[in-house]
Amino acid sequence: MSGAEFSLRQPPLLSxxxxxxxxxIRDDPARMSAGWPNARVLLIDADGRYPVNDSGGLHWIPAADLADAPPGDAILLGVAGGDLWARRVDHIDGPTDDARRGAVRLSADEAGLLATALGILNWHATASYSPVDGAATAPARGGWVRRGVDSGRDEFPRTDPAIITVVHDGGDRVLLGRQAVWPEGWYSTLAGFVEPGESLEQCVIREVHEEVGITVTEPRYLGSQPWPFPRSLMLGFAAIGDPEHELHYLDGEIGHAQWFHRDEVRAALARGDDWVRPEAGAETPATDTHRLRLPGSISIARAMIESWAAG
Structure with missing residues (x-):
């Protein structure tokens, strides 16, 4: 397989x-209630933090410790050795983690359950009123819809589609960019939200042009990943660009972009010094400006960069 024809080596972590x-069973209140005594619940606070066990995995609590029946604001995530629920709370006792940092320590199913919980809870946080008539809504179907209190009209979870693109030259160079607020050395792939009336391929071409001023060709789908920050679906693409074309940062989102050789990307991957967003209130760590640092392994950006570099 040539560098121009690479595919994802494996699905992204959250996929x-x-x-x-x-x-x-979401339409069966009796079944959900019957499963509640033996169910487990994942608590998540308003900042998206979740409780962890000694190994960094999800720490579930017995549902019976919370209530005698499913609370109206609880979300049925699925069934795995019993029913699994999630619920947003104001405070979590004990050790916690953040998905951007801690998801790498989760199993495939735990990572998926966490992404599901975050995505649906983040939607509920902004959907208390109908976008149609402004009337109050309440959770229904195990938390998977919000129903008009008076009208009975159902509102369904919102997912925001966004493309994310590895731009390369068909050979040994890849174009990576960084936002102006990122520390020096932090680079990633180019991304943006899909607009109404736009295909995914059209979005790839438009977003890359808006961000770095070049026109790419041959947009090709690679794979997808939920990104519950707050509720996006990242749709991964590869596209061909010409390194001879001058870069222009037209929409102001990208502070700097440059072409990197495959060997430099492989060296950055081998070092393993990924960039990770600092904890709230913490100082951003100093970065060696001569060293390329790439997104952490939770992101589809990292999966796509790794797959291109291996080509």
Missing amino acids: RAGFDRADE
Whole structure:
């Protein structure tokens, strides 16, 4: 397989789950109530932090410790050795982690369950009123819809599609960019939200042009990953660009972009010094400006860069 024809070596971290999402029981309140005494619940706070066990895995609590029946704001995630639920709380006792940092320590199913919980809870946080008539809504179907209190009209979870693109020259160079607020040395792939009336391929061409001022060709789908920050779906593409074309940062989102040789990307991957966003309130660590640092392994950006570099 040539460098121009690479594919993802494996699904991105948040796209590997195979747990049963149990859609068929969401319309059966009696079944959900019957499973509650033996169910487990994942608590998540308003900042998206979740409790962890000693190994960094998800720490579930017995549902019976919370209530005698499923609370109205609980979300049925699926079934895996019993029913699994999620619930947003104000505070979590004990050790916690953040998905951007901690998801690498989760199993495929745990990572998928966490992404599902974050995505649906983040939607609920902004969907208390109908976008149609402004009337109050309440959770229904195990948390998978919000139903008009008076109208009975159902509102369904919102997912925001966004493309993310590895731009390369068909040979040994790849174009990576960085936002102006990122520390020196941090680079990633180019990304942006899909606009109404636009195909995914059209979005790839438009976003790359808006961000770095070049026109790419041959947009080719690679794979996807949920990105629940707050509720996106990242759609991965590869596209061909010409390194001889001058870069222009037209929309102001990208502070700098440059072409990197495959050997330099491979060296950065081998070092393993990924960039990770600092904890809230923490100082951003100093970065060696002569060393390329790439996104952490939770992201589809990292999976695509790794796959291109291996080509």
